[in-house]
Amino acid sequence: MKLLYAQEEIARHVKELGAQISRDYQDQELILLVVLKGSMLFAADLCREITAPVTLEFIRVSSYGSGTTSSGEIDFKVPLQCDIAGKHVLIVEDIIDTGLTLKVLHAYLRNQQPQSLKCCTLIDKKKYRQVDFEADYVGITMEDGFIIGYGLDYNERFRNLAGIYLLDPTNLPFQGEA
Numbered sequence: 051m052k053l054l055y056a057q058e059e060i061a062r063h064v065k066e067l068g069a070q071i072s073r074d075y076q077d078q079e080l081i082l083l084v085v086l087k088g089s090m091l092f093a094a095d096l097c098r099e100i101t102a103p104v105t106l107e108f109i110r111v112s113s114y115g116s117g118t119t120s121s122g123e124i125d126f127k128v129p130l131q132c133d134i135a136g137k138h139v140l141i142v143e144d145i146i147d148t149g150l151t152l153k154v155l156h157a158y159l160r161n162q163q164p165q166s167l168k169c170c171t172l173i174d175k176k177k178y179r180q181v182d183f184e185a186d187y188v189g190i191t192m193e194d195g196f197i198i199g200y201g202l203d204y205n206e207r208f209r210n211l212a213g214i215y216l217l218d219p220t221n222l223p224f225q226g227e228a
C-alpha cells in the first residue's frame with residue numbers, strides 16, 4: 051500500500067475545516083453528527099478545531115460490508131438517539147464516494163426538521179458518484195482509488211493507521227498484511 055496523505059497533511063486540512071466551520075457558526079450551538087464508524091478519527095480531531103459551542107451525537111450507517119464497492123443499500127445499524135428538530139446539525143463524514151450514504155442520511159435527517167443541515171467530509175472522491183451530492187465543507191478532493199487509514203477501513207481493518215493509504219485492488223491484503 052502507498053501513502054497518499056500523511057498525518058501532518060491531514061491535520062492541516064482538519065485545522066482549515068475547523069476554522070471555516072468556526073467562522074460560519076460563530077456562537078451558534080451546533081450538533082456534530084458523527085457517522086460511525088469511518089468518521090470517528092476525523093470527528094475526534096475536527097471537534098477540537100471548532101470554537102463554536104458543539105455537542106456530539108452519533109449514528110452508524112454502513113453500506114460497504116467487506117468489499118471495496120458500495121452495496122448500494124444503506125443499513126442504519128445505530129439510529130439517531132436525539133431530537134434534532136430546530137437545531138443546527140453538521141454531518142461529519144470521512145468520505146463521499148457514490149454519494150448514496152449521504153443522500154439517504156440527508157433525507158432521513160431533513161425529515162426531522164433541523165433548523166439547518168450541512169455536511170462536512172474529509173475526502174470527496176469524485177469518480178464513482180451515483181447521485182449528485184455535494185458537501186458544504188470538503189477537506190481533500192480526489193478522483194479515484196480505494197483508501198484506508200485514519201478511520202477508513204478495508205473489511206473493518208486499518209482504521210487505526212495515522213495516515214491515509216491507497217490499497218491496490220489487484221493485491222488486497224488478508225489478515226495481517228497490507
Ligand code: PRP
Nearest residue numbers: 087088112113114146147148149150151
Ligand atoms: C463508508 C464511508 C462513508 C460511505 C461513503 O462507510 O465511511 O460513510 O462509505 O460511501 P458512499 O458515498 O459510496 O455511500 P461504510 O459503509 O464502509 O461503513 P463504515 O463507516 O462503518 O466503514
Ligand code: MN
Nearest residue numbers: 085086087088
Ligand atoms: Mn462510513
Ligand code: MG
Nearest residue numbers: 088114202203
Ligand atoms: Mg467502511
